[in-house]
Amino acid sequence: MDKREQAISHAVRGEQLAAGGKLDEAVSAFREAASIDPQIAGIHHNLGLLLRRQGLTGEAMECYRRAIALEPDYVDAYYNLGNALFESGQPEDAARSFQKAVHLKPDFVEAHFNLGNALKGQGAFEEAALSFQKAVDLRPEYAFAHYNLGHVFQELGRLIEAAASYRKALAILPDDAEIHYSLGVALIGQGDFEAALDCYRRALGIDANHAQAHAGMGNALRKLGRGEEALGHFQTAIALKPDFEDALNRLGNAYLEMGEADEARTCFRRMIELGAGSYGGNLRAAIKSLMCFPAIDKSTDEIDRLRRELADGLKTVGLNGETLENPVWDIGLTNFLLAYHDRNDRSLQQGIAEMYLRVCPSLDWTPGQVSRQRNASDKIRVGALSAFFHNHTIGKLNRGWIEHLDRDRFEVVVFRLPGEPDKLSTLIDAAADQVVVLQKDLDTDRARIAAEDLDILFYPEIGMDPFTYFLAFSRLAPMQAVTWGHPDTTGIPNIDYFLSAEGLETPESDDHYSETLIRLKHLPVFYSSPPALAALPGRDHFGLPQGARLYVIAQTLFKFHPSFDAVLGRLLKADPDGRLILISGNNPHWDGLLRERFEAAFPEEAGRVVFLPRMDGADYMVLLGSADALLDTPHFGGGNSSYEAFSAGIPIVAWPTNFLRGRITCAQYQVMGILDLIAQDAESYVDLALRLAQDMPFREEMKKRIKDNSHKLFENHEAVRALERFFQDAVDGTLSPR
Numbered sequence: 137m138d139k140r141e142q143a144i145s146h147a148v149r150g151e152q153l154a155a156g157g158k159l160d161e162a163v164s165a166f167r168e169a170a171s172i173d174p175q176i177a178g179i180h181h182n183l184g185l186l187l188r189r190q191g192l193t194g195e196a197m198e199c200y201r202r203a204i205a206l207e208p209d210y211v212d213a214y215y216n217l218g219n220a221l222f223e224s225g226q227p228e229d230a231a232r233s234f235q236k237a238v239h240l241k242p243d244f245v246e247a248h249f250n251l252g253n254a255l256k257g258q259g260a261f262e263e264a265a266l267s268f269q270k271a272v273d274l275r276p277e278y279a280f281a282h283y284n285l286g287h288v289f290q291e292l293g294r295l296i297e298a299a300a301s302y303r304k305a306l307a308i309l310p311d312d313a314e315i316h317y318s319l320g321v322a323l324i325g326q327g328d329f330e331a332a333l334d335c336y337r338r339a340l341g342i343d344a345n346h347a348q349a350h351a352g353m354g355n356a357l358r359k360l361g362r363g364e365e366a367l368g369h370f371q372t373a374i375a376l377k378p379d380f381e382d383a384l385n386r387l388g389n390a391y392l393e394m395g396e397a398d399e400a401r402t403c404f405r406r407m408i409e410l411g412a413g414s415y416g417g418n419l420r421a422a423i424k425s426l427m428c429f430p431a432i433d434k435s436t437d438e439i440d441r442l443r444r445e446l447a448d449g450l451k452t453v454g455l456n457g458e459t460l461e462n463p464v465w466d467i468g469l470t471n472f473l474l475a476y477h478d479r480n481d482r483s484l485q486q487g488i489a490e491m492y493l494r495v496c497p498s499l500d501w502t503p504g505q506v507s508r509q510r511n512a513s514d515k516i517r518v519g520a521l522s523a524f525f526h527n528h529t530i531g532k533l534n535r536g537w538i539e540h541l542d543r544d545r546f547e548v549v550v551f552r553l554p555g556e557p558d559k560l561s562t563l564i565d566a567a568a569d570q571v572v573v574l575q576k577d578l579d580t581d582r583a584r585i586a587a588e589d590l591d592i593l594f595y596p597e598i599g600m601d602p603f604t605y606f607l608a609f610s611r612l613a614p615m616q617a618v619t620w621g622h623p624d625t626t627g628i629p630n631i632d633y634f635l636s637a638e639g640l641e642t643p644e645s646d647d648h649y650s651e652t653l654i655r656l657k658h659l660p661v662f663y664s665s666p667p668a669l670a671a672l673p674g675r676d677h678f679g680l681p682q683g684a685r686l687y688v689i690a691q692t693l694f695k696f697h698p699s700f701d702a703v704l705g706r707l708l709k710a711d712p713d714g715r716l717i718l719i720s721g722n723n724p725h726w727d728g729l730l731r732e733r734f735e736a737a738f739p740e741e742a743g744r745v746v747f748l749p750r751m752d753g754a755d756y757m758v759l760l761g762s763a764d765a766l767l768d769t770p771h772f773g774g775g776n777s778s779y780e781a782f783s784a785g786i787p788i789v790a791w792p793t794n795f796l797r798g799r800i801t802c803a804q805y806q807v808m809g810i811l812d813l814i815a816q817d818a819e820s821y822v823d824l825a826l827r828l829a830q831d832m833p834f835r836e837e838m839k840k841r842i843k844d845n846s847h848k849l850f851e852n853h854e855a856v857r858a859l860e861r862f863f864q865d866a867v868d869g870t871l872s873p874r
Contacts, residue, residue, distance in 0.1 A: 143173035147182065154186060162186055177207035184216060193220050211240045215247050218254065227257035238270075245274045249281050252288070261288045272304075279308035283315055290322055298322040313343040320352050329359040347376040351383040354390065363394045363723060379410055381418075388424065392469070394725040395431035397442075404428070419458040419495060420466045426450065429473040431694045431721070432729040439477045439698070443484060450487040454495035463496050463606050464578060470605045475624035475797055476694050478771040485627025486650050492609065493629075499609035500630070501578075503586035515544075516867050519585065519593040519613060520568075521551040522621070523601035526561040529776040530621045534596045535560065536662025539567035540856045546863065549588050553603065576603050578610075585612045591867045597621025598631065615866045615873075618651065619660050623775075623797040625649040632873035635660050635862065639803035640796045648795060652873045654862060658855040659803060665850035666783045675762040677755070678748055684715045685829045688763035690756065690777060693721040693730050697771040703818045705738025707825055708745075714829070716745045717759070760786050764829035770821070772797045778804055783850070785843035787835065789824045791815040808845035813838060 150165030166183040173179070184199030200217035203210050218233035234251035238244050252267035268285035272278055286301030302319035309315060320335030333356040339349035354369035370387035374380050388403030404425035411418030426449040433439050460466045471488050474481045493500055520538055524530035538548050550568035552561070553576060565571045572588070574581040585593070585607075593613035598605055599622040608616070608628050617633040618626060625634060627650045634651040637659045646653050680686060687707065689696075708714050720727050727747045734742040751759065760766055760781050768774050770791040774781075778801040781788055790801040790813060802814050813828065815821035828835050865871045 139173045140176065143169040143176055143179060145169075146172065147176075147179050150186070151182070159186060159190055163190065174202075175206060177203040177210055177213070180206070181210065181213045181216065184213075184220075188216070188220055188223075193224055196220050197224070209240055211237050211244065211247075214240070215244065215250070218247070218250060222250065222254050222257065227254045230254040231258065231260075243274055245271050245278065245281075248274065249278070249284070252281070252284060256284070256288055256291075261291045264288045265292070277308055279305045279312075279315075282308070283318070286318060286322065290318075290325070295322050295325045299326070311342055313339040313346050313349065316342065317346060317349045317352060320349070320356070324352070324356060324359065327359075329356045332356045333360070345376055347373045347380055347383070350376065351380065351386060354383075355386055358386070358390050358393065361723070363390050363725060366390050381407055381410055384410075385421070385424075388428075389468075392428060393431075393723050395721075395723065395729050396725070397428040397430040401425050401428040419454065419460060422449075422453050423460075423467055423491070423495075424469070426453070427467075427469060427471060430729075431473065431723070432696070432726050432733065433477070433694075433698050434733065435698050439479070443474075443477065443479065447484060447487060450484075450491045453491050458495060460492075460496040462578065463492060463499070464576070464603050468602050470599050470602050472599055472622070473694065475599070475622065476697065476772050478697055478699070478793065478795070478798070480648055480795075482625050482627065482648055482650055485625050487627070489609070489627040489629065489650075492606075499578075499606060501582050501610040503583070503612075515547045516591045516863055517547045517549065517589065518863060519549045519551055519588060519590040520596065521585070521593060521604065521607070522596045523553045523604050524597070524621070525550060525552045525564045526555065527558045528560075530596050530600075531560045531564060532776055532779075533621060533661050533663060535564050535567060536664055536851065537660075537856050537859055538564060540662055540853065542860055543569070546860065549590065551585060553601075578603075578607060581607065582610050582612060591615065592617065592863055594619070595621075595631070598626045598628070599624060617654075617862075617866070620775075620796055620800075623772075623795070623800070625651060633862075633866065633871070635859075636796055637803060639806045640799050642794060644794070645796070652871070654871070656855075656858045656862065658852055658858050659807065659849075660855060660859055662852060662856050663779050663850050665847070666780060677758050678762070680717065680746070680762065681715070683713065685711055685713050685764040686717050686762060687711075687714055687765050687767055687825060687829060688717045688759060689767045689769060690719055690760060691769045691774060693718065693726045695769040695772045696730060697769070698733065700770060701733060701737035703821060704734070705741055706818070707822045708738065708741035710822060710826055711829065714744065717763070718745065718747050719756075719759075720747045720750050722750075756780075757784060760784065764835075765789060765825045767825055768801045770798055771795075773799070773801045775800045779849060782808070782842055782846045785839045785846065787813055787828060787838035787842055789813050789815065789821060789828055791817075791821045804849055807848050808842065809848075810838075810841055810845060812841075 146165050146169035150162045153165055154162035163186050166179060166186060169179045170183060180199045181203040184196040187199060188196040197217060197220045200213045203213040214233050214237040218230045221230035221233060231251060231254035234247050234254055237247040238251060248267050248271040252264045255264035255267060265285060265288045268281050271281035282301045282305035286298045289298035289301060299319055299322040302315055302322060305315045316335045316339035320332040323332035323335060336349045336353040336356060339346050350369045350373035354366040357366035367390055370383050370390060373383040384403050384407050388400040391400035404421040407421035408418045426446050429442060474484060522530050541548055547569045549570045549572060550564060551572045551574055553574055590613040592615040595608060595618040598608050598618045608631055611630045616631050617635055618631050619635040625648060631651050633654050634649045635654050638655045638657060641655055675686060704716060708716060734745055766781060766786055766788045768788050768790040770793050778788060782804060788801055790805060792799045792802040805811060805814055813824055815824050
């Protein structure tokens with residue numbers, strides 16, 4: 137027997153030993169075979185397979201390489217070397233080995249599949265998709281190739297294709313909980329929350345302890361406005377997996393949406409404990425725990441305490457060098473609720489901005505060339521950027537100036553976030569010279585905006601949407617301004633001007649803004665007059681009592697400052713036949729929180745507070761028209777809602793306070809030349825509300841005067857001219873930002 141035959145004999149014995157489960161002896165037999173004749177590629181390859189089974193991956197790779205050196209077209213050796221490299225955390229080398237295998241054997245399904253995995257591990261999702269697609273083309277019943285193809289489509293944002301791939305996988309493996317769960321994730325991303333909910337139910341029907349499916353179920357329920365149901369699923373996910381950080385984060389978010397800030401803060405602090413037991417251990421959770429403000433404030437004392445805690449906490453966050461990769465996704469919220477506290481927010485907003493710049497310096501992004509080289513004859517390029525250029529207050533307030541800006545002197549580029557078009561978004565786009573749909577990716581969109589070579593970038597609001605808030609930290613145009621869509625200062629250094637109006641501000645207002653405050657003569661709005669309403673049904677449309685007097689406050693519930701409670705109690709006490717009519721909150725849980733506060737503040741009258749379900753525009757106008765007295769909320773009053781009421785000739789009792797956000801309705805009255813329903817204090821507010829509700833001739837007089845003068849609020853071309861002068865002066869350098 138020659139040397140080769142002896143080696144093969146030992147290898148055969150090794151295969152028999154391996155089949156019997158005697159791996160150590162099998163390895164010894166193959167080592168002996170390789171030492172007898174080291175020129176047989178198959179012996180080295182098979183020894184590698186056994187060594188890999190023993191966990192000796194490094195030695196296994198050496199065996200595969202020897203086999204390839206002896207036989208350069210050894211397909212299985214390339215394939216198994218790729219597997220070993222991938223297991224060892226070397227996806228790039230693994231991909232090269234799999235690529236060699238599929239080059240040598242184009243129909244090698246498993247090699248295409250594993251090549252996809254190696255490419256996916258490198259983040260090369262487009263290339264991975266091609267490999268998984270090849271695998272399913274060769275073997276249509278390959279469920280896991282469909283599943284992995286769905287994953288890479290999801291990473292690429294191709295959610296419709298991802299869902300289709302998951303469904304193909306489920307057609308083959310209908311009882312796989314993980315695939316049902318993944319399909320749910322893709323459907324959530326598409327906004328199909330009911331279908332996602334069904335996927336998570338199916339996953340949990342197969343595996344009741346699938347923690348991720350419980351968290352997904354909670355997320356879908358949150359999106360459907362069923363926050364209290366969502367809590368139980370998040371809590372179950374955490375019970376199953378106590379270190380499930382994402383579930384804790386989502387549970388905290390759900391509590392925040394419900395207005396339960398203390399419970400949210402507990403979740404975020406638990407995330408900190410999971411990180412490293414300190415603020416530095418989990419920066420995202422540290423920031424979110426500081427930003428936990430309730431939607432319905434319990435008391436002015438609580439407001440002041442939380443603001444002090446925020447101010448103190450901002451001084452320490454990020455001092456240990458921790459950074460955020462992407463604050464849009466890591467934090468996902470803004471300091472929106474500060475504006476409802478009836479306090480000067482300037483120092484807090486600046487402190488928040490300084491903190492974000494400390495933990496995410498890339499926010500202060502500036503392109504290589506930000507100053508546009510202009511000729512005197514060039515049109516001024518104005519960018520208008522908002523997440524709400526659709527059927528929303530911001531869309532209604534800003535469509536007019538976009539349409540009517542002098543096109544001999546100006547060009548308008550509208551930047552909008554992706555979303556389904558509606559009638560108003562279509563009108564806004566038609567009014568612009570150019571429309572750019574952003575991708576909601578900071579890096580991509582900053583470069584895209586800067587490439588438009590703007591003279592001024594104008595934000596109708598900053599603070600209502602997380603993406604536009606963080607985008608505003610960048611210097612994307614030589615001049616950047618914001619106006620009162622969200623009526624509060626931003627604190628952001630790269631926002632130069634805050635556009636307001638004389639009637640909206642007080643002599644002390646400059647101190648309220650980090651930006652240079654611009655007081656225009658006219659309200660900076662060109663608001664198209666709403667169409668005349670047909671005859672509206674009465675209060676019976678809502679089942680409201682005919683004999684009662686209705687005091688309607690049609691504002692969102694977080695506008696009800698705790699100091700306003702006593703005034704409402706005094707009003708209801710003064711009119712035993714009165715009912716206070718409110719509209720339920722964005723989250724149903726808010727109603728109960730506000731009712732609890734009312735029951736503590738005016739227990740004898742609280743039973744006469746009625747919450748109506750949220751309603752569409754037509755029903756909303758019916759409600760306003762049914763009011764005996766329509767009341768504004770002081771501290772943070774109506775804006776768009778006041779325009780709508782005045783357009784229908786409906787009077788409002790208003791009470792101006794110290795900040796812009798409490799002065800908008802009064803400023804509209806000043807434009808109309810009507811001051812009769814502007815209160816000076818709590819006592820006059822109650823007196824005016826009672827008179828409007830009980831004195832029919834007075835109410836009719838107010839309606840007539842509003843109908844005769846409300847046209848002054850709408851389609852004001854002088855407001856557009858004032859805006860043009862501001863843009864021109866800002867570009868010419870005759871204004872000096874702080």
